[in-house]
Amino acid sequence: MNKKFTVTSFLEAKNKNEKITMLTAYDYSTAKLIDEAGIESILVGDSLGMVVLGYESTLEVTVDDIIHHCRAVARGAKNALIVGDMPFLSYHINTEDTVRNAGRIIQEGKAQAVKLEGGVEVVDKIKAITKAQIPVMGHLGLTPQSINMFGGFKVQGKSEYQAKKIINDAVELEKAGVFAIVLEGIPAKLAQIITEKLTIPTIGIGAGNNCDGQVLVTNDMLGMFSDFTPKFVKKYTNLKDSIMNATKQYISEVKSTEFPSKEHTFSIDEDILKKLY
Ligand SMILES: Nc1nc(=O)c2c([nH]1)NC[C@@H]1CN(c3ccc(C(=O)N[C@@H](CCC(=O)O)C(=O)O)cc3)CN21
Ligand SMILES: CC(C)C(=O)C(=O)O
Numbered sequence: 001m002n003k004k005f006t007v008t009s010f011l012e013a014k015n016k017n018e019k020i021t022m023l024t025a026y027d028y029s030t031a032k033l034i035d036e037a038g039i040e041s042i043l044v045g046d047s048l049g050m051v052v053l054g055y056e057s058t059l060e061v062t063v064d065d066i067i068h069h070c071r072a073v074a075r076g077a078k079n080a081l082i083v084g085d086m087p088f089l090s091y092h093i094n095t096e097d098t099v100r101n102a103g104r105i106i107q108e109g110k111a112q113a114v115k116l117e118g119g120v121e122v123v124d125k126i127k128a129i130t131k132a133q134i135p136v137m138g139h140l141g142l143t144p145q146s147i148n149m150f151g152g153f154k155v156q157g158k159s160e161y162q163a164k165k166i167i168n169d170a171v172e173l174e175k176a177g178v179f180a181i182v183l184e185g186i187p188a189k190l191a192q193i194i195t196e197k198l199t200i201p202t203i204g205i206g207a208g209n210n211c212d213g214q215v216l217v218t219n220d221m222l223g224m225f226s227d228f229t230p231k232f233v234k235k236y237t238n239l240k241d242s243i244m245n246a247t248k249q250y251i252s253e254v255k256s257t258e259f260p261s262k263e264h265t266f267s268i269d270e271d272i273l274k275k276l277y
């Protein structure tokens, strides 16, 4: 059996030069499978808005949505560290509501840490959440909750100004007390500079091979989400084709009465059956 992965294991992994593995999950069955396969951390991401709920962006996701899915994931995951994404507007207004929302994701959602997007502008919120003894993961670069500021899901940190801002944000997040930082959609060399500068681990998604760990949306890497496919997604299998083919076969077999056959059918004693007519 694997050992329970904790926020201190994140730091230990970086110090031992061992890569950290993270995937998203939004439900019990998926969490149970990827946990049993040995994943070290599960993110209940606000990507659930797009992947599970069919929204156009992550902006509509609520704290209650995250809690609902966190609870399901927590029932399925034995060893993985569960991180709950703080949704848009749940940490932007005031510190009191921010700590309450983070606390609810821990207390009601059964997560062990929260993640929030942004740099220097969220440092005061990170400090307040950390003071409440809740571990915080940062998230820089292509932060999807900023889609309206970015004008779309666009790679960040390509200009000198942007790159320097992201480096500075990473340093300030570490000072504020985050235990790790997700780097999303930035050039690999920029992610490498940040990774070398920090003592806490970086978890990359579209940030190259030199981060201390990697995260992907599970539905993407299983090939069962195809509304869009970011360049950083590798499909390790093609569940979309499997699901399509299985569904078509089921439809065809029900129509032709091939299914259900004897092996999937219950019988009754002949003597009892006679008395039923
Ligand atoms: N299924 C899924 N996977 C994700 O990785 C993901 C979500 N949903 N929802 C929330 C955000 C949105 N993300 C996205 C969405 C699209 C691109 C994308 O199309 N990127 C372009 C680059 C565009 C540019 O820089 O001009 C690409 O080609 O990768 C990237 C990240 C990442 N997150
Ligand atoms: C893509 C990851 C980092 C995320 O924030 C999410 O799934 O919501």
Ligand SMILES: [Mg+2]
Pocket: 045, 046, 047, 058, 085, 144
């Ligand atoms: Mg997210």
